[in-house]
Amino acid sequence: MTNPAAPALPSQYEPKAAEARWQTLWEQNQVFRANPDLNPDAPSYCIVIPPPNVTGSLHMGHAFNSALIDTLVRYHRMQGKNTLCLPGTDHASIAVQTILDRQLREEGKTKDDLGREAFLERAWQWKEQSGGTIVNQLRRLGMSVDWTRERFTMDEGLSQAVLEAFVQLYDQGLIYRGQYLVNWCPASQSAVSDLEVEPKEVDGHLWHFRYPLSDGSGSVEVATTRPETMLGDTAVAVNPADDRYRHLIGKTLTLPILGREIPVIGDEFVDMAFGTGCVKVTPAHDPNDFEMGNRHGLPFINILHKDGTLNENGGEFAGLDRFVARKAVIERLQADGVLIKTEDYRHTVPYSDRGKVPVEPLISTQWFVKIDPLAEKALKFLDEQNSPRVVPDRWRKVYRDWLANLRDWCISRQLWWGHQIPAWYAVSETGGEILDHTPFVVARTEAEAWEQAKAKYGDTVQLERDPDVLDTWFSSGLWPFSTLGWPQSTADLDRYYPSSTLVTGFDIIFFWVARMTLMAGHFTDRMPFQDVYIHGLVRDENNKKMSKSANNGINPLLLIEKYGTDALRYTLIREVAGAGQDIRLEYDRKTDESGSVEASRNFANKLWNASRFVMMNLEGKTPAQLGFDLTPDSPNLELCDRWILSRYHQVITQTSDHIEAYGLGEAAKGLYEFIWGDFCDWYIELAKSRLYGEGDAGSKTTVQQILAHILEGIHKLLHPFMPHITEEVWHSLTQSDEQTYLALQSYPDRHDAWINPELEQDFELVIGVIRVLRNLRAEAGVKPGVKVTALVQSGNDREQQILTTGMPYIQALAKAGTLTLVQSADEAPRKSLAGVVGTVQVLLPLEGVVDLEALVKKLEKDLGKVEKDLKSLQGRLKNPGFVNKAPQEVIDGAKAALSEAETQAQILRDRLAIL
RNA sequence: GGACGUAUAGCUCAGUUGGUUAGAGUACAUCGUUGACAUCGAUGGGGUCACUGGUUCGAAUCCAGUUACGUCCACCA
Numbered sequence: 001m002t003n004p005a006a007p008a009l010p011s012q013y014e015p016k017a018a019e020a021r022w023q024t025l026w027e028q029n030q031v032f033r034a035n036p037d038l039n040p041d042a043p044s045y046c047i048v049i050p051p052p053n054v055t056g057s058l059h060m061g062h063a064f065n066s067a068l069i070d071t072l073v074r075y076h077r078m079q080g081k082n083t084l085c086l087p088g089t090d091h092a093s094i095a096v097q098t099i100l101d102r103q104l105r106e107e108g109k110t111k112d113d114l115g116r117e118a119f120l121e122r123a124w125q126w127k128e129q130s131g132g133t134i135v136n137q138l139r140r141l142g143m144s145v146d147w148t149r150e151r152f153t154m155d156e157g158l159s160q161a162v163l164e165a166f167v168q169l170y171d172q173g174l175i176y177r178g179q180y181l182v183n184w185c186p187a188s189q190s191a192v193s194d195l196e197v198e199p200k201e202v203d204g205h206l207w208h209f210r211y212p213l214s215d216g217s218g219s220v221e222v223a224t225t226r227p228e229t230m231l232g233d234t235a236v237a238v239n240p241a242d243d244r245y246r247h248l249i250g251k252t253l254t255l256p257i258l259g260r261e262i263p264v265i266g267d268e269f270v271d272m273a274f275g276t277g278c279v280k281v282t283p284a285h286d287p288n289d290f291e292m293g294n295r296h297g298l299p300f301i302n303i304l305h306k307d308g309t310l311n312e313n314g315g316e317f318a319g320l321d322r323f324v325a326r327k328a329v330i331e332r333l334q335a336d337g338v339l340i341k342t343e344d345y346r347h348t349v350p351y352s353d354r355g356k357v358p359v360e361p362l363i364s365t366q367w368f369v370k371i372d373p374l375a376e377k378a379l380k381f382l383d384e385q386n387s388p389r390v391v392p393d394r395w396r397k398v399y400r401d402w403l404a405n406l407r408d409w410c411i412s413r414q415l416w417w418g419h420q421i422p423a424w425y426a427v428s429e430t431g432g433e434i435l436d437h438t439p440f441v442v443a444r445t446e447a448e449a450w451e452q453a454k455a456k457y458g459d460t461v462q463l464e465r466d467p468d469v470l471d472t473w474f475s476s477g478l479w480p481f482s483t484l485g486w487p488q489s490t491a492d493l494d495r496y497y498p499s500s501t502l503v504t505g506f507d508i509i510f511f512w513v514a515r516m517t518l519m520a521g522h523f524t525d526r527m528p529f530q531d532v533y534i535h536g537l538v539r540d541e542n543n544k545k546m547s548k549s550a551n552n553g554i555n556p557l558l559l560i561e562k563y564g565t566d567a568l569r570y571t572l573i574r575e576v577a578g579a580g581q582d583i584r585l586e587y588d589r590k591t592d593e594s595g596s597v598e599a600s601r602n603f604a605n606k607l608w609n610a611s612r613f614v615m616m617n618l619e620g621k622t623p624a625q626l627g628f629d630l631t632p633d634s635p636n637l638e639l640c641d642r643w644i645l646s647r648y649h650q651v652i653t654q655t656s657d658h659i660e661a662y663g664l665g666e667a668a669k670g671l672y673e674f675i676w677g678d679f680c681d682w683y684i685e686l687a688k689s690r691l692y693g694e695g696d697a698g699s700k701t702t703v704q705q706i707l708a709h710i711l712e713g714i715h716k717l718l719h720p721f722m723p724h725i726t727e728e729v730w731h732s733l734t735q736s737d738e739q740t741y742l743a744l745q746s747y748p749d750r751h752d753a754w755i756n757p758e759l760e761q762d763f764e765l766v767i768g769v770i771r772v773l774r775n776l777r778a779e780a781g782v783k784p785g786v787k788v789t790a791l792v793q794s795g796n797d798r799e800q801q802i803l804t805t806g807m808p809y810i811q812a813l814a815k816a817g818t819l820t821l822v823q824s825a826d827e828a829p830r831k832s833l834a835g836v837v838g839t840v841q842v843l844l845p846l847e848g849v850v851d852l853e854a855l856v857k858k859l860e861k862d863l864g865k866v867e868k869d870l871k872s873l874q875g876r877l878k879n880p881g882f883v884n885k886a887p888q889e890v891i892d893g894a895k896a897a898l899s900e901a902e903t904q905a906q907i908l909r910d911r912l913a914i915l
Numbered sequence: 916g917g918a919c920g921u922a923u924a925g926c927u928c929a930g931u932u933g934g935u936u937a938g939a940g941u942a943c944a945u946c947g948u949u950g951a952c953a954u955c956g957a958u959g960g961g962g963u964c965a966c967u968g969g970u971u972c973g974a975a976u977c978c979a980g981u982u983a984c985g986u987c988c989a990c991c992a
Contacts, residue, residue, distance in 0.1 A: 011952060199989090206992085223992060237992095271991055279992050288990045347991095394919070398987075401918085405988095506987080536920095543985080574940090575928075581920085582985085586927065586941085595941060596927065602954045613951030669929080669939080684951080692950085771958095778958040784947045815949095869936060876935070881972030890934050890973095897935090 009615070009732070013608035015564025015601075018728040023139050031741050032077075032144045034084035036495035045081035046496035047073055048480050049138075049145065050504050050512070051153065053092035054130040055099060058137040060538045060546055060572075060585065061505065063556035066141045067569040068535060068576070068664060069503045074144050074720035075659050076500070078747040084496050086483055087138060088151035089131045093418035093472040094196070096123060098188060098354045100417070116416050116467075123417045127152070140557065142565050142723045144743060149492075151483045153475045154419065161482035162419045162475050163444050165523060170442045174370045174522075175411075177423075179436060181290040182410050184362035186308030186322075187355030190414035191366050193471060194407065195511055197359055199348040206345035207330060210338045211236060211280070214252040214261055220245070221340060222280040225347055227333070228325045230255070231314050232303040233262055235281040237292060240266035242277050256338045257329070258315055265296050284363045302363050306414075322360065365436045367412040367421060367468070375403050377521040378514070387527040388502070388517065391662050395506060395534045402510050403517075411471045418469030424449040428462035440466070477515035480528035487523075502529040505537055533662050536582035538572070543584055554585060558592050566722035567601040573721060574600065574672070576665040603672060604725050607718070610680045611729045614707045617691045622734050623708035626701075632753050636702050639805050642756060643763040644683040647674060648710050649754040655717055656750065668721050675714055682767065683710075686809055708733070713748040765799065766806035768837035773814035776833045776844040779858055787817030791832075791843040793825045799840055825910065834859065834911045836866075839903040856915055863908040866901055873898040 026032060036044075047069050052062055069085065077083040100123055104111060111119045131152065138145065151158060169175040182191040207227050212219040220236055233255055238245035249266040269288060270279050283293025284300040293300055303313045310317045310325050316332075317325045333339040352359045381387045382400060390396035412421060423440045430438040441456070443449035446465070453461045475482070480499055484492040498520070504513065513532060520528035539545060540552045547553070559568045575583040575596065586596045618626065630637060632645075651674040658667035689695065690703045712733060719726040719742055730742040773790055782788055792810070794800050803810075803821050811819050822828070829845040833855055836842070846855075876882050877894055886894075 009951095012954070225992075269990085274991055276992095281992095286990085286992085288992080291990085348989095398919080401988080510988095537986095539985095545986090584927065598954075599940060602952095605954045606952065609952035609955085611951085616951075666929085673939080680951090681956085688950090774957060775959090778946075781946085784957065785949065865936080872935065876973075879972055882934095883972080885972055886934075893934080 009608075009612045011609060011612070013564075013605050013725060015566060015604070015724065016561075019140075019142065019565050019724040022724050022727045023142060025738060026144065026741070026743065027139070027147060029739065030146075030148065031743060032083075032085065032146050033148055034082070034146045034492075034496070036082070036084075036491040039080075039082050042080055042082045044083070044495050044500075045073070045076035045079075046084045046086070046499040047501055047503065048086045048483055048499050049088065049143075050502075050508075051088040051090040051151075051476070051479065052134050053095055054089050054127045054134065054152075055092055055095045056130055057133050058556065059553050060556050062137075063141060063568065064535065064538050064572045064576075064583070065503060065505065066138065066143055067572045068533070070141070070143050070723070071569075071573060071664055071720040072501060072503070072533075072659070074723060074743060075747070077144070077743065078716065078719065078745060080746055082495065084149070084492075085143070085145045086149050086151065087135070087143065087145040087147065088479075088483060089127075089134055089153070090476055090479075091127065091152065091154045091418060091472065093413060093415055093469055094188060094190065094192070094354050095472075096126065097415050097417045100126060101188070111416065119416055127154075137557065140560060140565060141569070144723070149483070153472075153479070157485070158475060158478070158482045159419060161478050161486055162470065163422050164487040165474075165478055165519065166422055166470070167442055167444055168523070169369060174373065175367060175442075176370065177365060177367050177440075179363055179365050180368070180410070181284070181287055181361050181363055182366055183350065183352075183359040184304075184306070184364065185352035185355040185357065185359050186306070187352060187357045188415070189306050191364065191410055191412060192352055192354070192359065193410055193473075196353045197350045198353050200351045201346060202349050204345050204347055204349070206275075206343045206347075207333075208276075208340040208343070209256065209280075209333055210340055211253040211255065211262075212338075213248070214254050220248065220253065220264070220278045221276045222278045223275045224280055225345060225349075226285075226326065227329045228310070228314075228317070228322055229282040229285045229303070230280060230329065230333075231258060231310070231317065232282045232284050232301040233260075233280045234283055234293065234298045234301060235262050235265045235296065237265050237267045237270050237279045237281050238277060239268060239270040239272045241268070242270070242272045244277060256336055257332055263298075265292070265298075267292050267295065285361050287361055290361070290363075300363055304360060304362055306362075308357075308360060366410050367423075369409040369411055369474075371406045371408050371518070374518040374522050375406050378517040378527075379403050381517070381521060381527050385527075388529050389531045391531055391533045395509060395532075398506075399509055399514060399532075403514060409471075411474050412466075412468040413471055414467075415469050416467075418472065419475055421466040421468050421470060422449075423466040424453065424463040425466065426453055426457045426461050427464045428460065429457060432462065434464060434466070473511055473515050476512055477519035478523070480516055480520060481524055497524070497528070498526055499529045501531040501533050503533045503535065506534050507537065509534065531662075535576065539582050539584045541585065541587045541589075554587050559594060559597050562592065563594075563597045563601040564604065564724070566604055566725050567597050569723075570600040570603065570668060570721050571597045573664050574668040603676065604722060606676055606680060607714070607722075607725065608729065610675070610684060611711060611715075611733065613684060614711045615733060618704055618708055621704070621708070623712045624734065626705045626708050628705050628709045630702070630705060632756070634702075636698055638699070638702075639759070639763060639766070640683060640686045640809060641702065641706055642759050644678060644706065644710060645754045646756045646760055647678045648713060649751055652713070652717065652748050652750045653752075653755075656747070659720070664721075671714075671718055671721070675718070679710065679714065682813075683707075685813055689808070689812055715742060716745060716748050719743065762802045763806075765802055765838060765840065766809055769803070769806070769840060769842055770810055770814045772835040772837050772842040773810065773816060773844065776835050776842065777814070780833055780844060780846060784815070787815050789818040789845060790814070790816045791820045791822055791825075791828050791845070793822045793828070793841040793843065794839065795823055796839055799838070803840065825907070830914050831855075832911075834907070835862065836904045836907050839900055839907075841907045856912065859908055859912050859915070863905060863912070866904045866908060870898070870901045870905055873901060 049069055052058060073085040183197050185192050204225050206223050206225055208221055208223045210219045210221055222236060236253055248264045251264050252261045255262050281289045281292050283289045283298050284302045301313050303310055305311050308322050310320050312318050317328055350359045423442050425434045425438045425440045427434060441449050441452040443452055453463055481497055484497050516528050544552055587594045654670050655667045687703045687707060690699045715726040715730045727742045769792060792803055810816055825841055828843045831846050833844040873894055
């Protein structure tokens with residue numbers, strides 16, 4: 001090694017140790033701890049991470065989401081913003097309770113055996129375990145979050161926020177308790193929201209029955225996919241415009257089996273064209289029928305227990321499970337001769353997302369949030385202020401449509417794990433039991449509840465708290481501001497709220513994004529984030545959505561172990577183009593290998609070695625010690641120096657612009673091309689001869705300065721994407737101590753003065769000549785190590801000038817020992833291989849044994865290509881339509897291309913003629 | 916039943932407001948251990964841009980339709 005001061009770095013980057021080391025140092029030294037009071041004049045940047053559910057561990061989707069967030073956060077931090085990235089986890093009420101229920105079942109127990117207290121203790125244990133795993137995974141991903149501000153949706157502060165929000169909404173008349181039809185999940189024995197229901201296509205049947213008219217004058221035919229609900233029928237509806245049945249409206253029918261008299265009603269909801277045009281109406285067990293029941297004042301007969309068995313209203317079927325009862329009802333109807341037919345019927349059945357069983361629409365008493373006033377406010381923000389700004393734009397419409405079309409939100413869940421509803425019932429008023437009509441008080445604390453209750457019902461009142469908990473999304477809806485201290489007014493809220501960007505997948509726009517905007521609009525009078533960046537999901541190698549049920553998840557830690565966190569992060573980001581597109585991850589399940597992550601690992605290794613090379617050639621100096629006093633007009637800059645500096649400054653601009661437009665993938669790709677292509681393949685190669693002392697001393701210093709300067713810049717530019725390797729190398733490069741961090745350095749400044757497109761084009765010509773010469777060498781079968789004699793010919797003054805400057809580059813990189821620049825090709829031996837770039841001819845004379853036929857073949861091939869272009873260009877320029885209508889610059893471009901092609905063709909023909 | 920997304924090299928994907936010779940990575944083939952890197956370098960082969968029609972001097976790009984895959988929303992018994 002030429003540099004004794006540079007650390008002896010191995011030739012392969014080992015991510016494992018470096019990543020662990022920096023993760024620990026960052027955290028121990030609270031590098032990412034936010035301080036709201038710091039730099040009052042600096043803008044702030046805040047991302048509150050979407051809290052993962054404490055349901056186990058993180059999957060690839062989390063890794064993707066985290067990579068995007070951390071890249072944004074690190075970028076903005078380096079831009080000098082006062083930055084906070086706040087981590088946390090979500091209690092995931094129903095999801096966690098489902099897991100615990102399953103565990104208990106495996107132990108042969110139920111939650112009632114344990115009792116609420118012991119159950120919750122167990123739930124907290126689970127939370128500690130799963131939450132711990134998740135938080136450690138976030139660390140492994142290199143998230144630059146402020147761990148001192150870590151939150152959990154059920155911790156003390158956030159629980160306070162939930163209480164406050166509930167009480168306020170209740171006091172404002174926006175929360176009410178009422179009897180409504182809800183989606184009932186018999187498996188978890190709880191109400192679930194509309195969003196927790198997923199429709200599934202199933203092959204079922206459509207059963208047709210005959211309901212006789214009570215006056216004996218005939219019958220009507222109705223059909224259903226759920227025959228057992230007929231036990232709860234309280235009417236049959238027909239469309240009042242339907243001539244076939246209009247006369248029946250007002251008559252009564254006798255319900256089979258139970259013999260109940262039910263009316264025929266007219267309702268426009270009924271589709272005359274579907275089925276028979278007669279609909280059985282079960283107001284207590286069907287959403288449409290519920291509405292009809294309300295419209296027509298029909299009785300609501302509930303036939304189900306909460307566990308899905310039939311209750312006493314089911315008559316002889318009482319006690320049977322709903323699906324058993326279905327069969328029994330069909331048999332009985334058949335026996336009674338009123339079953340007309342059974343059709344096979346494919347239809348959608350609503351399934352409970354968590355319980356994995358069909359949900360049952362069921363009347364019950366629940367708590368609701370009145371959604372209209374909240375939705376109106378969020379819509380107003382969107383329409384009038386485009387707030388939040390949705391990226392990509394197409395999701396804005398999806399979000400808007402949903403907001404505009406909402407039903408009241410059922411927020412009570414018959415579960416134990418979660419925020420218990422702060423309502424206390426005066427059970428002494430209703431015989432010691434909580435009934436639908438038991439009076440209640442809503443309060444922030446139990447003491448406050450007693451106070452209110454005593455005032456209303458006297459000192460002897462007995463209180464019992466509502467056993468139900470709130471929908472998980474109630475607390476998640478407060479997340480962007482509850483985590484910053486709301487309802488207290490805090491410095492954090494002041495400084496970081498509203499947050500800058502919410503980064504999340506489209507799958508929870510409704511569940512979560514909209515709930516946050518609803519709550520934030522109401523409680524903080526503004527939208528909780530400026531931008532919403534919606535990304536796609538990670539698909540598996542077969543383009544399938546990764547899911548637990550399909551068991552096709554890819555464990556991010558396996559890939560991290562194999563290739564490193566930086567490689568995984570870089571892969572995930574590099575794959576995302578524009579925004580919002582799903583990404584597909586290459587993966588071999590047998591070997592746990594991924595070609596694309598491997599490519600990123602190789603890129604990291606390339607960077608490592610390039611850095612190693614540069615550091616070995618700086619004579620122990622840091623970039624700061626070498627200094628960078630060069631300006632675009634410094635006389636001692638060579639063509640390649642100006643070129644790489646121009647490219648470098650373009651890349652700074654381009655990377656920033658892309659990141660700020662959420663084009664993270666484009667930014668990542670641009671850096672890859674610059675680092676591997678421009679910097680490593682060309683600049684470093686050209687720098688070698690100067691570093692090895694083959695030029696003057698000034699040239700060596702200049703090249704060292706530039707190498708050091710750009711290398712440091714590269715690490716800064718790449719740091720948001722690959723935080724560990726860049727932090728590691730940057731420390732060696734700058735010889736910084738362990739209390740100084742690249743993560744806190746400022747991003748490279750853009751200096752447009754360095755950008756020189758014309759010069760870049762000149763340099764492209766040199767590169768072109770090198771490529772052609774290399775190609776000729778390969779065609780001629782010249783071994784890579786052998787130096788050749790070659791000629792470069794151009795009759796153009798400007799090209800001559802560029803080539804003169806570029807001569808040493810061509811000699812070095814194309815291994816041309818003797819290289820002559822000539823005006824005319826006559827000076828070349830007859831037996832030469834030839835190629836063209838622009839109007840420059842590159843000639844490789846061949847002595848001795850030469851396969852003439854091969855030379856001719858190559859020339860003919862090249863000529864064929866050029867002639868094809870030539871023809872198309874000539875055709876175009878002869879076309880009056882083109883010449884008259886196309887813009888001048890396009891025509892000029894075509895003319896220039898034509899003359900170049902003509903020159904090329906001529907060169908090739910001449911060459912062929914000589915042979 | 917609505918709405919949306921995607922279709923380009925064997926594979927994963929780029930391709931800006933239409934401008935002619937459609938690009939990367941990867942895989943493949945050939946050559947290579949010169950003093951950063953074989954997790955590398957050089958070179959090469961490989962595409963009727965899903966299909967059909969239209970607009971235009973000119974279409975991967977714009978329009979209409981078709982097909983395939985995927986996603987979301989929806990109360991049809």
